[in-house]
Amino acid sequence: MAITYELVKTVTAQLYDRSLRGIPEDTKAALQRADAAESNETARHTLRIMLRSADAAQRSSQFICSDAGVPVFFVRVGTQAQFSGNVRQAIADGFD
Structure with missing residues (x-):
């Protein structure tokens, strides 16, 4: 067929x-590890925005x-x- x-x-x-x-769980875990290891506050802020966006998208089924x-x-x-x-x-x- x-x-x-x-x-x-x-x-x-x-x-x-x-x-x-959504993002795969391994990608989310990698972002969390990067946030924990990052010393630059601007970079940490950006990583946290990415993580919050992923969480919000998952909760609301939005992009x-x-x-x-x-x-x-x-x-x-x-x-x-x-x-x-x-x-x-x-x-x-x-x-x-």
């Missing part, structure tokens, strides 16, 4: 949304940042995968 344009578009949209609303930047996806495709439709366009349309 071929992987459809609609499936690629839907999954892309879901992954993008998920990436904007972590209003400027999401440019998404980059690395897609691995097996040699037996079959697609129906334009995969690149489906990924691009998943951001609309």
Whole structure:
């Protein structure tokens, strides 16, 4: 069975949304360690803002940042995968 344009578009949209609303626990832990180790007060303040933003986004289901930047996806495709439709366009349309 071929992987459809609609499936690629839907999954892309879901992954993008998920990436904007939370950070992985290991990333959060790394930010906390950086905050604890940082001696520069301005840098510590910035790290704390990042942590508070991540917590607020998780609690309210809002985006972590209003400027999401440019998404980059690395897609691995097996040699037996079959697609129906334009995969690149489906990924691009998943951001609309």
